Amino acid sequence: MRRRRTSVRPAALAALLVLPLATACGGGSTNEGKDTTTLTVLAAASLTDVFQQAKAAYEKEHPGVAVKFSFAGSQELAAQVRQGVPADALVTADTKTMDALAKETGEPAVIAKNRLTIATAPGNPKHLKGLSDLAKSDLKVVLAAPEVPVGRYGKQILDRQHVTVKPVSQEPNVRAVLSKVSLGEADAGLVYVTDATAAKGRVGTVAVPDAQNAVAAYPAATLKGSRHAAEADGFVKWLRGDEARGLLTAAGFQRP
Structure with a gap:
């Protein structure tokens, strides 16, 4: 006996191909992390430890924002800003470096000494x-x-x-x-x-x-090239607030 060949019509074939894709993209997984804004903050190396604490505190208060730090010497951070490296805020260990980037930043404010x-x-x-x-x-x-x-x-x-x-x-x-x-x-x-x-x-x-001795001042400012200007401004303002100031003081920094 000859076996009868079964053919799949083009419309049915398209449906079969779309089904797995729809299944993979369906459900609540499509929105996972979609509403989270990631801020990239360029920060002086001497802030490494205390800013890890600041990250945890800030993200707890602002569940829709994640903070990612890039630590280096202030002169390296300035070079990155001039090269157009994508970032949202900058914190240096001196006012001289920050002042030289006035065209690239918002109004800086000293957060610690x-x-x-x-x-x-x-x-x-x-x-x-x-x-x-x-x-x-x-x-x-x-x-x-x-x-x-x-x-x-x-x-x-x-x-x-x-x-x-x-x-x-x-x-x-x-x-x-x-x-x-x-x-x-x-x-x-x-x-x-x-x-x-x-x-x-x-x-x-x-x-x-x-x-x-010498006194080192740490100014913080938003970057004009930020794609998340409102969130970056909010983070910089938070760094000037009581909670961040408490963390900085506990780590040995002096008040501005």
Whole structure:
């Protein structure tokens, strides 16, 4: 007996092909994450730890917004802004870098301040007492590069005390300086107080008196190229509020 061939008409075939697609895209899965706005915030490396806390607090209060941080030295962040890297807000570790980007940002506002300290190996085995000790020839000192805010602040306070330091390396951001000291690749380095606090147990510190120190200001601003201007503006305003200020103060930053 011959078997009868069954043919599928074009309309039926189209229906069969569409059915799996409709099934895969159907249900509530199509709207999952659709109403969430992701903000990209370029932020100074010294804000790494406290901004992770800020992210959790902000997203809890604003369930429709997710915050994604990109941390680097302020000079690197400025280069990214000039290159047109997609981002919504910027927070630098100095006003000089922010002011140079005035055409790219909204009105900046300082959200916190910071000071410098000398980071040493735990227990301060070299028995450093102050800035003048950093000039010792047998001491391996690491500093941030002069174009980095913390490197510029460091140069200012050393110059004012007439201390000449020949660093074994100049790093692209404060976290790199801290890493060199904590790994034993350097005996000492100039970092922010907050970074040394975050690395408690991995480094020791020698305080720099206020009269010899420099104050770092952290301005925050929206970026004019943001695709989420309203949400970016809301986040920057939140950074100036009481909750964010409390997190920053708890992390060792000073009030603006």
